[in-house]
Amino acid sequence: MELGRWCAAAFVCAAATVLIEALAPDIPSVRLASTLSFGSLMAALSLIAAGLRRHYRRDSGLRWLGAAALLAVAFTALAGIDLPRGGWAQALTYQLPFAAILAFAAGTALYQAKADGRNRYRMAERPEAARAPSPSAAARASSRLADR
Numbered sequence: 001m002e003l004g005r006w007c008a009a010a011f012v013c014a015a016a017t018v019l020i021e022a023l024a025p026d027i028p029s030v031r032l033a034s035t036l037s038f039g040s041l042m043a044a045l046s047l048i049a050a051g052l053r054r055h056y057r058r059d060s061g062l063r064w065l066g067a068a069a070l071l072a073v074a075f076t077a078l079a080g081i082d083l084p085r086g087g088w089a090q091a092l093t094y095q096l097p098f099a100a101i102l103a104f105a106a107g108t109a110l111y112q113a114k115a116d117g118r119n120r121y122r123m124a125e126r127p128e129a130a131r132a133p134s135p136s137a138a139a140r141a142s143s144r145l146a147d148r
Helices: 004-027 028-057 064-080 088-125 129-130 134-148
Strands: none
Touching: 004 028, 028 064, 028 088, 064 088
């Protein structure tokens, strides 16, 4: 799945978060409403992180990312709801998983940018390599352009 599709799926999950929040007064359980809202936003952020990971590292596995997101949702549903509202513990229970997944996504993109910078530097050192790219390098470059 290319990055645009991952982001589109994330948008659907984020839109579901808004819908859940709008319907929250009609949901009989506060725990259920909170878990659904947190879970849909966590799914949205996880999809963006997974899309970036697949975009830059096609062969990487994503099961651990999904497991981490599910674990965050389960922990927040079981522990976060019962904490006093407005306190540090409750705020951290809700915000740390979001911060962690966003840090992972940013780290993925920044690592790739650093790697691309090193590759550009290497090409500047060896201009003959820049003139005659290998067929596999040309195929990778064209697939990256097609994904954008």
